[in-house]
Amino acid sequence: xxxxxxxxxxxxxxxxxxxxxxxxxxxxxxxxxxxxxxxxxxxxxxxxxxxxxxxxxxxxxxxxxxxxxxxxxxxxxxxxxxxxxxxxxxxxxxxxxxxxxxxxxxxxxxxxxxxxxxxxxxxxxxxxxxxxxxxxxxxxxxxxxxxxxxxxxxxxxxxxxxxxxxxxxxxxxxxxxxxxxxxxxxxxxxxxxxxxxxxxxxxxxxxxxxxxxxxxxxxxxxxxxxxxxxxxxxxxxxxxxxxxxxxxxxxxxxxxxxxxxxxxxxxxxxxxxxxxxxxxxxxxxxxxxxxxxxxxxxxxxxxxxxxxxxxxxxxxxxxxxxxxxxxxxxxxxxxxxxxxxxxxxxxxxxxxxxxxxxxxxxxxxxxxxxxxxxxxxxxxxxxxxxxxxxxxxxxxxxxxxxxxxxxxxxxxxxxxxxxxxxxxxxxxxxxxxxxxxxxxxxxxxxxxxxxxxxxxxxxxxxxxxxxxxxxxxxxxxxxxxxxxxxxxxxxxxxxxxxxxxxxxxxxxxxxxxxxxxxxxxxxxxxxxxxxxxxxxxxxxxxxxxxx
Amino acid sequence: xxxxxxxxxxxxxxxxxxxxxxxxxxxxxxxxxxxxxxxxxxxxxxxxxxxxxxxxxxxxxxxxxxxxxxxxxxxxxxxxxxxxxxxxxxxxxxxxxxxxxxxxxxxxxxxxxxxxxxxxxxxxxxxxxxxxxxxxxxxxxxxxxxxxxxxxxxxxxxxxxxxxxxxxxxxxxxxxxxxxxxxxxxxx
Numbered sequence: 209x210x211x212x213x214x215x216x217x218x219x220x221x222x223x224x225x226x227x228x229x230x231x232x233x234x235x236x237x238x239x240x241x242x243x244x245x246x247x248x249x250x251x252x253x254x255x256x257x258x259x260x261x262x263x264x265x266x267x268x269x270x271x272x273x274x275x276x277x278x279x280x281x282x283x284x285x286x287x288x289x290x291x292x293x294x295x296x297x298x299x300x301x302x303x304x305x306x307x308x309x310x311x312x313x314x315x316x317x318x319x320x321x322x323x324x325x326x327x328x329x330x331x332x333x334x335x336x337x338x339x340x341x342x343x344x345x346x347x348x349x350x351x352x353x354x355x356x357x358x359x360x361x362x363x364x365x366x367x368x369x370x371x372x373x374x375x376x377x378x379x380x381x382x383x384x385x386x387x388x389x390x391x392x393x394x395x396x397x398x399x400x401x402x403x404x405x406x407x408x409x410x411x412x413x414x415x416x417x418x419x420x421x422x423x424x425x426x427x428x429x430x431x432x433x434x435x436x437x438x439x440x441x442x443x444x445x446x447x448x449x450x451x452x453x454x455x456x457x458x459x460x461x462x463x464x465x466x467x468x469x470x471x472x473x474x475x476x477x478x479x480x481x482x483x484x485x486x487x488x489x490x491x492x493x494x495x496x497x498x499x500x501x502x503x504x505x506x507x508x509x510x511x512x513x514x515x516x517x518x519x520x521x522x523x524x525x526x527x528x529x530x531x532x533x534x535x536x537x538x539x540x541x542x543x544x545x546x547x548x549x550x551x552x553x554x555x556x557x558x559x560x561x562x563x564x565x566x567x568x569x570x571x572x573x574x575x576x577x578x579x580x581x582x583x584x585x586x587x588x589x590x591x592x593x594x595x596x597x598x599x600x601x602x603x604x605x606x607x608x609x610x611x612x613x614x615x616x617x618x619x620x621x622x623x624x625x626x627x628x629x630x631x632x633x634x635x636x637x638x639x640x641x642x643x644x645x646x647x648x649x650x651x652x653x654x655x656x657x658x659x660x661x662x663x664x665x666x667x668x669x670x671x672x673x674x675x676x677x678x679x680x681x682x683x684x685x686x687x688x689x690x691x692x693x694x695x696x697x698x699x700x701x702x703x704x705x706x707x708x709x710x711x712x713x714x715x716x717x718x719x720x721x722x723x724x725x726x727x728x729x730x731x732x733x734x735x736x737x738x739x740x741x742x743x744x745x746x747x748x749x750x751x752x753x754x755x
Numbered sequence: 756x757x758x759x760x761x762x763x764x765x766x767x768x769x770x771x772x773x774x775x776x777x778x779x780x781x782x783x784x785x786x787x788x789x790x791x792x793x794x795x796x797x798x799x800x801x802x803x804x805x806x807x808x809x810x811x812x813x814x815x816x817x818x819x820x821x822x823x824x825x826x827x828x829x830x831x832x833x834x835x836x837x838x839x840x841x842x843x844x845x846x847x848x849x850x851x852x853x854x855x856x857x858x859x860x861x862x863x864x865x866x867x868x869x870x871x872x873x874x875x876x877x878x879x880x881x882x883x884x885x886x887x888x889x890x891x892x893x894x895x896x897x898x899x900x901x902x903x904x905x906x907x908x909x910x911x912x913x914x915x916x917x918x919x920x921x922x923x924x925x926x927x928x929x930x931x932x933x934x935x936x937x938x939x940x941x942x943x
Contacts, residue, residue, distance in 0.1 A: 258889050259890065259893065296941045298942075338939070345924055349927075353929040362929070362932075363932050375918070377919055379918065385917060506925070507922045508922070517923050549882075549887040566777045566878060567777070572794075574886065607815070608812060608814035656875070
């Protein structure tokens with residue numbers, strides 16, 4: 209009989225929550241293994257190709273639930289490889305939100321001021337940079353000009369992109385071919401590996417069980433390289449500490465599946481899911497009005513017709529991120545790009561006489577695709593998502609060989625959420641239809657329900673055991689030694705892109721997790737510099753974490 | 756009256772009629788009955804919807820026969836309910852006019868239909884055939900003049916099959932920044 213493999217720390221998932229934990233723990237001296245359910249791709253592996261089986265279907269996960277569909281990463285580097293790298297900090301009022309529980313839902317210890325030093329750490333590590341107007345794409349510029357025309361402000365968003373390498377190809381969702389996106393493949397993950405961490409792709413964790421020594425046994429399946437529906441093997445690893453960072457669509461499912469053997473899970477595991485209040489609108493521009501109203505013209509003399517060009521979101525309007533406004537009425541509006549497929553199917557025909565999302569009229573608007581502008585609203589939803597019983601394996605019953613599956617999430621938007629969406633839709637209409645600039649319709653929720661590219665809060669931190677699964681140190685209540693550091697730990701919608709906040713929370717959790725590891729006999733210390741050796745942000749937080 | 760149609764043709768024509776309702780196109784040849792000819796230019800069928808649906812990667816390739824049978828069952832009911840007369844030699848869905856096909860597929864994909872999930876799946880892949888040509892390498896599809904990507908004005912890749920846009924920006928400030936923007940460029 210083979211001995212079971214043992215490590216100090218087992219990390220589930222290699223996105224922000226997993227990579228940051230793996231780096232700090234490995235750099236501090238712990239033995240660390242990372243299990244990642246998706247493949248390990250980099251550089252030239254990232255295809256400019258819509259063919260099923262190319263990189264975008266290999267590294268993306270699209271889970272259709274009941275009333276909500278989730279998009280997420282499925283690869284080494286997780287969301288950081290597939291996302292658009294927009295990295296704003298969450299506005300101050302977000303941390304004061306009450307949401308559905310009638311009192312502040314964030315832990316008392318966390319405010320914007322308290323999180324800023326941790327935001328700084330991530331900003332230094334990736335790095336995140338401010339964009340200049342010369343970095344802003346035609347679509348971002350068009351949105352900015354439309355905002356200005358409507359008396360609004362608009363900002364270039366901070367990003368984790370190396371502008372000197374970016375070709376504005378807009379294939380970011382398939383992974384960056386040009387190494388311009390500063391994903392985790394370029395910072396935390398290689399630094400973790402340099403410190404001895406091991407990353408195993410195509411290893412999908414199914415459940416945890418407890419060992420007699422107080423540690424955990426992690427049970428995984430090995431997934432076939434091309435047909436993800438096929439299990440090619442399985443195994444277990446024992447660990448003194450487990451960091452769950454499988455993403456908000458998967459972490460609660462692993463815990464639910466573990467419940468029969470681990471014992472009762474906190475009530476909030478698989479509840480309070482937030483889709484970050486997300487909502488999309490498509491504007492179909494009148495090119496003449498773009499020239500006449502906004503004075504815009506490209507080098508080729510055409511006013512716009514450039515929806516294909518760019519690097520995801522470049523410009524956001526933050527006029528409604530006003531803490532004095534009532535909860536559920538605050539949101540940001542961000543120019544966005546989705547490639548055809550994702551970006552076309554749910555778009556609706558303005559004034560349709562027949563079906564709004566398919567048919568002859570839809571074909572006519574699709575033919576004007578280069579004049580489309582997608583506007584992304586991130587509102588305050590009500591944490592109304594609930595996970596049903598887990599599927600037999602993974603976080604979804606896979607339909608296609610890759611990417612597409614049916615998941616257990618149920619999401620029935622409350623009047624608060626619906627009101628936020630309606631306000632955001634009306635605002636987009638006001639900005640984009642003013643003086644005949646364009647025609648706007650929201651994406652339909654009738655096809656795959658609502659949708660989110662930023663699943664959050666399904667296993668959240670908080671001070672109240674009744675409404676949070678984790679304490680403010682990210683430890684799972686009642687299950688010492690299990691920590692959750694991914695988007696599921698975020699208490700609720702952030703009104704902006706959440707990646708920087710997820711990462712900052714993971715950074716903030718690390719000193720406590722290192723302490724817990726030491727208490728379990730792991731020889732590990734906290735205090736690693738940024739992955740590239742920079743120390744200013746590390747030095748700034750050391751003062752906060754010293755006893 | 757059509758000559759005898761094999762089961763395979765029956766299935767193909769039915770799925771073509773479905774895909775053509777999602778993204779309609781012009782008839783491919785005189786007497787084309789599966790494609791209704793409801794829109795100019797190639798639609799989902801010309802874009803390769805059948806090839807995409809039959810791609811094992813979709814995960815539904817083995818179910819297409821059952822889908823076609825079920826579609827025709829729904830079409831038969833629809834014909835009876837509406838008292839329509841259709842060519843008995845054609846698969847029932849194919850016998851319907853474009854307007855009736857559209858109404859039927861609106862019902863099947865509507866929020867309350869019990870089979871909504873898989874009709875939406877077939878609709879999504881029909882759409883993707885047109886919008887992305889997901890059964891083909893995109894550079895090859897572009898070179899071959901894929902009707903969907905061409906209709907959308909999707910730009911051609913460079914000689915190495917990759918896309919780059921050296922001209923990408925209006926290059927000037929186009930709005931005032933939010934007054935509370937922090938030094939890091941974030942909302943306050």
